């Protein structure tokens with residue numbers, strides 16, 4: 001994760017997230033009063049663009065290490081409507097990649113050390129501020145529906161054993177008992193996964209920011225330029241800062257940085273209506289469960305609250321899919337797994353973004369003079385975004401030692417520009433979809 005220096009003035013016409021549907025997790029919560037948008041010019045020491053897990057970790061850590069410094073977080077939407085709320089709410093500190101091989105065990109062990117530090121920090125913030133986000137150490141099932149999926153999970157099993165990660169091997173019947181579907185032939189139950197309500201967590205983290213940190217919601221940054229530090233333009237005010245952090249994940253390339261390192265990928269989630277009490281047995285006997293797929297294009301499942309199911313699946317490059325198409329595909333995933341619940345409707349359906357990187361590694365570091373960025377935390381942003389954001393704040397202050405962390409995470413490799421990128425995405429997703437088969 002090396003520095004990427006550009007020179008001269010930067011002025012870009014920016015796009016920021018505008019989703020067609022509201023976030024279901026946010027809609028299931030009581031309304032929250034957002035912080036006011038920026039209505040005047042402002043000068044601070046540090047500005048952070050993006051109030052997701054990464055941006056809030058940067059802001060909190062800067063304040064922890066240097067309480068007198070002036071910090072502002074600028075968020076385009078309301079907290080609870082960004083991807084930090086739109087996710088499936090799985091988190092934890094044990095690192096066990098989906099395509100784990102025994103050679104990766106040592107690397108995973110080192111990464112786990114960094115994740116544990118950040119995860120414990122996050123949990124202490126949740127505890128100290130009484131953030132109610134339905135947090136449970138419910139564990140998670142890695143599930144395989146196909147022979148290929150099972151073979152891949154057996155590799156994961158070896159790494160779990162080598163790294164002494166608490167787990168239980170599950171048969172088809174075990175999985176059926178827990179989650180009510182006999183769709184999966186093999187599974188591994190990982191004890192150290194926490195399930196939570198992601199909109200409640202990110203809202204809680206924003207509302208618990210120490211008072212000197214200023215947060216402006218509904219304030220899209222429309223342009224940035226270098227001028228004795230950095231100048232950020234927003235619809236009703238200009239922010240001047242000495243140092244700037246881009247914590248916008250999939251939207252970092254829209255600022256003109258890391259365009260050859262990451263792409264914006266949309267993925268979808270849907271939540272059913274409440275399932276009637278007399279049919280609740282159809283979603284298994286575990287009061288809380290989550291299932292992660294054995295293939296990267298596979299489907300994630302979760303029981304939500306007492307009587308709803310969440311289905312997360314589908315990918316699109318740089319833009320949302322047609323809404324009716326996305327709904328049809330997610331329904332197909334749900335009905336294949338629970339044919340007896342075919343009449344249960346989806347109450348919520350939404351898209352969210354992640355920053356895709358070719359080799360799965362994030363990009364973290366200094367991208368220009370006084371400009372820092374962290375993105376590409378993909379499907380594990382709750383813990384990884386927090387960890388990388390915390391380290392980014394320290395880097396901005398010239399504090400701490402980050403080489404070991406950076407080396408263990410690797411750095412996002414080069415991705416071809418358009419039109420090759422879109423062609424590549426379509427080819428790879430067609431081939432991988434075939435491979436994933438019923439894991440989708």
Ligand SMILES: Cc1cc2nc3c(=O)[nH]c(=O)nc-3n(C[C@H](O)[C@H](O)[C@H](O)COP(=O)(O)OP(=O)(O)OC[C@H]3O[C@@H](n4cnc5c(N)ncnc54)[C@H](O)[C@@H]3O)c2cc1C
Pocket residue numbers: 014015016017049050051052053054055074075076077081082083084085086087088089090091219220221222247248249250251267268269312351352353354374375377378379380381382383384385
């Ligand atoms: C459907 C889905 C399921 C997922 N499941 C999981 C899971 O179970 N566990 C997990 O850990 N991760 C999961 N993820 C990934 C996780 O949500 C991301 O990794 C995480 O949100 C990244 O956090 P972040 O703070 O880096 O970026 P984001 O959460 O994307 O935050 C960036 C913020 O920047 C703001 N922004 C962008 N452009 C501008 C601008 N111009 N001006 C001002 N603000 C701007 C955005 O509005 C956004 O709020 C999932 C993601 C999706 C979409």
